[in-house]
Amino acid sequence: VVIDARTGAVLALASTTGYDPNLFIPPGTPAKRAALEATLADSAGRPLNSWAFAQHFQLGSIFKVVTSVAGLEEKKVRADELLPCTGKFIPTSDRFQCHIWREHRGTHGELVLYQALERSCNCYYYEVGRRVELEGVLRWARAMGCGARTGLDLPGEVPGALPRRQTSERDVLSLAIGQHELMVSPLQAAVMMAAIANGGYRVTPHVRRGATPPPPVPLGISKETIREVQRGLYSVVHEVHGTAYHAGLREFAAAGKTSSAQSGGP
16 A cells, blocks of 8 residues: 555555456356356455455554554653563563564663664563553554544445453553554555654545545644654664664665564464
């Protein structure tokens, strides 16, 4: 998904697995009918559905952008406050770990917010989530476009999903790093990131040209919060410890966030 962060104009929507539209044009040969039946029966690839906006997925660490906004705007963490990465947030559990512990048995030490985004430190965001609590994180997730249709002017958009209640502290720890019950479409993720890029406005994505889309919605995010989150996202690409430092984007004024989500398993 590529959108104009200022207006919401959709510049590209890509989806795979694809299909051959000629299969739907009669008359059909036996081979053509067989290929059409195989396409319609592909419940795993779902080639007739757009994976850009008609499917939703676990988001992973991109959601740390929302947790950053929630922590700063709810006044539960300061941008210059050092929080420790201990590798294992809960010493007695193997579930709530930082990726640097899981991969290298290391820690990030103490980090301020932009560094935590830059290095995608789970332990930092576990602590922010613990302080903000579930409803505080959800408030900003909803504001930035998660869990609801974006208003795209095409049929078939899915709303995604957000947790409905907190049953234990572990719920918000998982949500803080983009897991738990969170499900987001790529289009919703683009709208969420656009709100940081454009200074704090939620846009309505649209493909129709010439029509007047709804105006961007101000989210009430302070300039200081936007600046700190933008700094972290820029560092992801341009600083040597950034998780996208080797992505080949440093020659551009690019900013972004890497992400990987776990699925299934005990």
